[in-house]
Amino acid sequence: MTAPEITHEPLRRTRRAQTRDRLLDAGQSLFAERGIHGVTSHDIAKRAGVAAGTFYLHFKDKAELFREIADVAVAELRRRLQQATAAHTDIALGVRAHATALVGFAEEHRDLIRILFSHDSEAAQIESDVLDQLAHNIEVARHRRIESGLMPAELDPAVLAQALVGMWARVVAWWAEDPARAERDHVIETLVRIQLSGTHPGRD
Amino acid sequence: MTAPEITHEPLRRTRRAQTRDRLLDAGQSLFAERGIHGVTSHDIAKRAGVAAGTFYLHFKDKAELFREIADVAVAELRRRLQQATAAHTDIALGVRAHATALVGFAEEHRDLIRILFSHDSEAAQIESDVLDQLAHNIEVARHRRIESGLMPAELDPAVLAQALVGMWARVVAWWAEDPARAERDHVIETLVRIQLSGTHPGRD
Amino acid sequence: MTAPEITHEPLRRTRRAQTRDRLLDAGQSLFAERGIHGVTSHDIAKRAGVAAGTFYLHFKDKAELFREIADVAVAELRRRLQQATAAHTDIALGVRAHATALVGFAEEHRDLIRILFSHDSEAAQIESDVLDQLAHNIEVARHRRIESGLMPAELDPAVLAQALVGMWARVVAWWAEDPARAERDHVIETLVRIQLSGTHPGRD
Amino acid sequence: MTAPEITHEPLRRTRRAQTRDRLLDAGQSLFAERGIHGVTSHDIAKRAGVAAGTFYLHFKDKAELFREIADVAVAELRRRLQQATAAHTDIALGVRAHATALVGFAEEHRDLIRILFSHDSEAAQIESDVLDQLAHNIEVARHRRIESGLMPAELDPAVLAQALVGMWARVVAWWAEDPARAERDHVIETLVRIQLSGTHPGRD
DNA sequence: GATGAATGAGTATTCATTCAT
DNA sequence: AATGAATGAATACTCATTCAT
Numbered sequence A, B, C, D: 001m002t003a004p005e006i007t008h009e010p011l012r013r014t015r016r017a018q019t020r021d022r023l024l025d026a027g028q029s030l031f032a033e034r035g036i037h038g039v040t041s042h043d044i045a046k047r048a049g050v051a052a053g054t055f056y057l058h059f060k061d062k063a064e065l066f067r068e069i070a071d072v073a074v075a076e077l078r079r080r081l082q083q084a085t086a087a088h089t090d091i092a093l094g095v096r097a098h099a100t101a102l103v104g105f106a107e108e109h110r111d112l113i114r115i116l117f118s119h120d121s122e123a124a125q126i127e128s129d130v131l132d133q134l135a136h137n138i139e140v141a142r143h144r145r146i147e148s149g150l151m152p153a154e155l156d157p158a159v160l161a162q163a164l165v166g167m168w169a170r171v172v173a174w175w176a177e178d179p180a181r182a183e184r185d186h187v188i189e190t191l192v193r194i195q196l197s198g199t200h201p202g203r204d
Numbered sequence E: 001g002a003t004g005a006a007t008g009a010g011t012a013t014t015c016a017t018t019c020a021t
Numbered sequence F: 001a002a003t004g005a006a007t008g009a010a011t012a013c014t015c016a017t018t019c020a021t
Helices: A015-034 A041-048 A052-058 A062-086 A091-108 A110-116 A121-147 A157-177 A184-198 B015-034 B041-048 B052-058 B062-086 B091-108 B110-116 B121-147 B157-177 B184-198 C015-034 C041-048 C052-058 C062-086 C091-108 C110-116 C121-148 C157-177 C184-198 D015-034 D041-048 D052-058 D062-086 D091-108 D110-116 D121-147 D157-177 D184-198
Strands: none
Touching: A015 A041, A015 A052, A015 A062, A015 A110, A041 A052, A041 A062, A062 A091, A062 A110, A062 A121, A091 A110, A091 A157, A091 A184, A110 A121, A110 A157, A121 A157, A157 A184, A157 B157, A157 B184, A184 B157, B015 B041, B015 B052, B015 B062, B015 B110, B041 B052, B041 B062, B062 B091, B062 B110, B062 B121, B091 B110, B091 B157, B091 B184, B110 B121, B110 B157, B121 B157, B157 B184, C015 C041, C015 C052, C015 C062, C015 C110, C041 C052, C041 C062, C062 C091, C062 C110, C062 C121, C091 C110, C091 C157, C091 C184, C110 C121, C110 C157, C121 C157, C157 C184, C157 D157, C157 D184, C184 D157, D015 D041, D015 D052, D015 D062, D015 D110, D041 D052, D041 D062, D062 D091, D062 D110, D062 D121, D091 D110, D091 D157, D091 D184, D110 D121, D110 D157, D121 D157, D157 D184
């Protein structure tokens, strides 16, 4: 919650920071390839090009490395989604911007998507955080819609949030696995359409 | 000196089958609690009340035990969903029956739902099977709807299937985790509404 | 050392004795195929067509079964060799009869040869017994020869015995492995020739 | 802040190599004492004074450690025998040099002799290699002798090779077990005498 | 006697983590 | 800071042996 200290650090990254980043990169790609349990600390050190012991100079344990990768990913995703949502007052436009941001993130960070939605037990808390964030965005939008009288009151908001979040997570993970599976615009269009229509008042 | 009695006891379970079932039950509850990776064959044997080695008299390894639990669960889920879908020609009724069956299964088999949708790497193939089945049910319903002119042609069917499947899996897993989170009927209602509305032609 | 009791047993083998023999046969063939360490008590019971537990009704453990197989084999081999040696006063004829008996035994009991000379640690004592017996036969023959003045006195009798015994064991095991490797008569001839010539007085 | 010294120490053994050698030594003595099957990887690690897991940093498994011990031993034995044989054109001298080299090797490497001729199933291939080498030496000598007309043509050369090889292996193993069993020179003399006489034409 | 399921000690192997250099 | 060898607890799996039926 406190702003990070602004230090007068040299322009060139320190050697230490470089090693740390190499470990983070190595962890990210390996976790995406083989899942968290399928990767050892030796594997990560090896891909990072450092000795096995070096890992522990930078991270308390494998879980901490994972946490850090995930936290960065979540922060970035969160930033993008909020930015997209905040930029529009019109609901339809906001929903579309949200979906576009989500798909854009998946496109650029396939590794992170795979890791975040791996459901590996270590990822459980992280995924929960991510989806809470996504659900929060829904809440915001939904309240606006209810005020506009567009929202069917009878739908349980918690269930609705889970439904949309589940939809997003799966579609995005499925698509990030192999973007050739569908065209980018079709993915966005489908997410938008379901979200908008699904929250319209029913006719029955 | 007397010939040993040849007894056929089809009614009483054999000792072997009882042990096997105890291992299956123990595995099911432990997998649901801690994920597949968080459980050892010793853990399972211990909870089943047998020696560690006994595990291997019944299953080649942990994966085989898991496979068996999952296969039974999948078969039962599949049976219910097909039965529900087959019972209705009306789309709306079919969708509602499908959602009801899904929720009913989750209610009775909370452990299995947690295991099937754990995304644990061992569960990947199984989950894929389950979701393929769910997706198939969507396809069937969708084709009927297209014939009825109710389906917007521009939505990518593969993406749509993933979206609905993701929605179901998440809602059902979330709810099975703690059924107090929402009323059963609200869960069903939300699933139905989104599915029906989401595939209506949009108005924009 | 005591003669076995002569019991008025029924002509038909008892069921117990049949089971015991089946276990012995199974053990013999399995030991020959895979070595003593490569065979489990379950394997033996299975090949004998009895339940695993039955094994222990007949033998204290695997070592006892092995001992029994080996003892029978050794007794038979010993009987044959003694018979052959005893039948001849002429040295050359005696040596030839001995070699012929050895080869004949190998021909009929390839399994036993493989087991006796497997050098598996369990077989060590047995093999030692066998070779002691063979060595003993040499001693007897040698003494006769020394009396006849045919034996070079300078050769260490213990070393000589080991040499001949080693020669026999290897040739016979090698040949029993695959009798197509050499003609039976050539095997006998070679053994005889080396033994007779080798123990003649040297010329240097 | 100073760059780490880059030291090349070709003279002082690295820690790693020392540990590896300690494991090899421990394996060698334990294999000789108890046979390959009677030794566990933990036993070896313990005698080497390292932790159990350390074993696997140096060798894939017990078989690999054994292979390495055996390969070194075989290479050394082969070198000596070839050297001995190559040094003489005279048959009698060559045979004597060969026997002397064999006995000398057994004297210095009692452990290796026990291991090589243990007949343990893992040692089978190695022993086969060794004996092939020994047999080869026989072949070379034999051909010279046939040219000289000293060799009885009727003896099967393969059988003869097995006979001599068996003789050597047994005598040497028996003597290495306890060198007090015979005087070194008597062992050599016996081996030489049998080999030379055994391959002379018989007189009968 | 026979059965065969169960036992549990034994052994192999992995890998997160430490620490001397 | 970095190294990389070593540690040792954790875990998987086997199999000789027992015992209730």
